[in-house]
Amino acid sequence: MRRIDVHHHFFPSDLQKEKINKDVGWLTPAENLPWTPALSLKSMDESGIDYAILSLPALTTGAVSSENRTQARERNIYASDICKLHPQRFGFFATLPFLDDHTGVLAEVSYALDELNADGFALPSSQGEGICAKYIGDETYDPLWAELDRRKAVVFLHGAQVPSSTPCPHALLGVPITEVPNETFKAAAHLVVTGRKRKYPNVKVILAHLGGSTPFLAARVAILSRHMGCNLTPEEILEDFRSFYYETALSAYTTNLQAIDGFIPRENLLFGTDFPGM
Template identity: 45%
Template sequence: MDTSSNRIDIHHHFFPSSLSRHVGFRTPPENLPWSADISLCAMDSLAIGLAILSLPAGVAETFDEAKNANKLMYEIVQQHQNRFAFWGSLGDWRDVKGALELIPYVFDELGAVGVAVSSSYGDGSEAKYIGDDEYDPIWSALDARGAIVFVHGTQTPSTTPIPHPTLGLPITAVPHETFKAAAHLVVSGKTRRFSRLEFILAHMGGSTLALIPRVAGLSSYMGAPLSENEIIYEFRRYWWDAALSGGCEARVVESWGLGDRVLWGSDFPAVSLDTIRWFDCDLEKAYQADPSKLENVHRRNVLRLFESRGITAALSSGPS
């Protein structure tokens, strides 16, 4: 591992003390109960200068819970200058009024670098993906700010929620939920309508990369308002978070000519340091012929994104 790199980790979770979810996945016991100090130790081990905190998808969904979680993340940022930033939470988007009220709070009062959103809100047949027209007022308010939006798949059970004890929702459901949200935003015309937004897809978009041609060909055939080439163009506007992703995904992104839109993430504390290093080793193999591209993934790409939005939180990140 290249410990000389001062990485920016865009996918680093804030785990509230009240977090208790049963999704068929075991958070490393050494990471619980989570604290900023646990993350700082991990960050030093992984050569992470700055970690951008976000709530796990589906956590703190009421207005009061979201407001309190934002405040707690802000306090961590203040207590550890230049080591943390955070993605704001707008709670459950079905409470459109509440989400709209939280936008100026997280940006203007607390200084969030952007917002983290779940792929959908609600359960079962009542769930609505983030491209739903109901959420247009939220998208409009975020678009007016030219916000960065970090999209993370929800841990939504399918008809067979956990096919095997080692295949919990974070493994089998989250990657596909991210894809469904990304595809919905494209074919509904939301990425084009709210064009000032920048979208980052967690975990290299989950299954998105493999399914872009399928969406382009079949959704256009089914009456989507965009042509095949227009759909592909909109997918190419996404940014790709490399958390828990390896060389295979990196090579696909490179083949699309999108290597300058890959950002590094760890997904700590949901996974162990050894797991992060395993994915890292595979990712490094994809860039071994051009180490400068790996440095771009580790830091420069996100700095370029932030600078384009006037965000200075990460520009002097990390220990001197």
């Protein structure tokens, strides 16, 4: 059986990864910066990984602009070029312009799938900042979900690096540690309780990091969101949570794996590493 890493980032030079790290309280291993395809191949060979699907870390901020469209296109071409050089080792999840840009987003979906042969799309849990942010299950994004559903596309859903409204509890507990896993859960739960996971059943959604806190909070959603007026029954809510795919990056601990194994079908469990380090 081939070992396929579905959670494997690439860091183009314009990403300014060091600045992002400083803003969210994280340290990518120094030996992995600046990132190159050769670094990934070396790690893959040492770990017995046959194939990796490249994606950008979840990005949430932006604006509807030609510059934003151009940046997404350039990053997708960059990833596609790497895959062309190493077709037996890399695929990629395409990035999209700021999701409020419906015209630009749908154009990039078409280009990424039809011209670049992308394996799917990497989406953050939300778009925008502060009280203006919207989770990706918001009705604003229905045109995107409808097209992804029509295309039977794959979505890699990664929690956004969104700071909490309260201070970080400690320097050793930065945003990627404490907030990102919960952002993944909130986006997944939002897709479920709004009915959009059920409305667009042809989209295969992969939740990063075993879904963050999803396996442990899904039953809470099933009971309490139904109590609060969700149209789905508790059984339907749990069924929709089980229909996600879950990958193992930074989560392959005995307790976590036992929990997920008792929650989802075995075929919905995927392998991921999070190389080269968020």
